[in-house]
Amino acid sequence: MPWQFDPAHSSITFSAKHMMITTVHGRFDQWTGTIDLDEHHPENSRVEVTIYANSIDTDNEQRDAHLKSPDFLDAQKYPTIKFKSTRITQLSDTTATILGQLTIHGETREVPLNATLEGVTRNMQGARVAGFTVDGTLNRKDWGLNWNVALEAGGWLVSDTVKLHVEAELIQQGAQQPRPAQPAGAAQS
Numbered sequence: 001m002p003w004q005f006d007p008a009h010s011s012i013t014f015s016a017k018h019m020m021i022t023t024v025h026g027r028f029d030q031w032t033g034t035i036d037l038d039e040h041h042p043e044n045s046r047v048e049v050t051i052y053a054n055s056i057d058t059d060n061e062q063r064d065a066h067l068k069s070p071d072f073l074d075a076q077k078y079p080t081i082k083f084k085s086t087r088i089t090q091l092s093d094t095t096a097t098i099l100g101q102l103t104i105h106g107e108t109r110e111v112p113l114n115a116t117l118e119g120v121t122r123n124m125q126g127a128r129v130a131g132f133t134v135d136g137t138l139n140r141k142d143w144g145l146n147w148n149v150a151l152e153a154g155g156w157l158v159s160d161t162v163k164l165h166v167e168a169e170l171i172q173q174g175a176q177q178p179r180p181a182q183p184a185g186a187a188q189s
Helices: 061-068
Strands: 002-005 011-018 022-028 031-036 046-052 080-090 095-104 107-122 128-139 158-172
Touching: none
Parallel strands: none
Antiparallel strands: 002 031, 002 158, 011 022, 011 158, 031 046, 046 080, 080 095, 095 107, 107 128, 128 158
């Protein structure tokens, strides 16, 4: 059954070390995706996400411009980052590993992501919604994002390791939705 991301209640964020001592956080503000979720057989589910590289936002315009440049994402040449699942392994009733092809900067590599089902409920309009948290770690150099500066005291300006974090609220599509409950005394239509 297809589910769509609710962009108002979902986010794709990342973090990396700066100068080996602090963590810089960022997000992507524009992305789309779909999930074909098989609730009875999660291993048959599929995930596809497209992220728009120019939407990167670290709350610093100079840093964002550098991240969009050919030193990193080269957003003009490679406007999208794509993820497409290839295998889902259920680990428990609420956890799974999602293996998929991640394409960044024109390079495609297989990555594992850890997914946790936070719950399933109905929203105010009566539609079924599901919440997931997804985490992963990647080495940016695997995708040719090699720019760096050696620090005088040792180490590097930007860590190779990037941590990904996704909060996803999904809305089930195409299912018959029950009518929301009417407040006491409301007119029935």
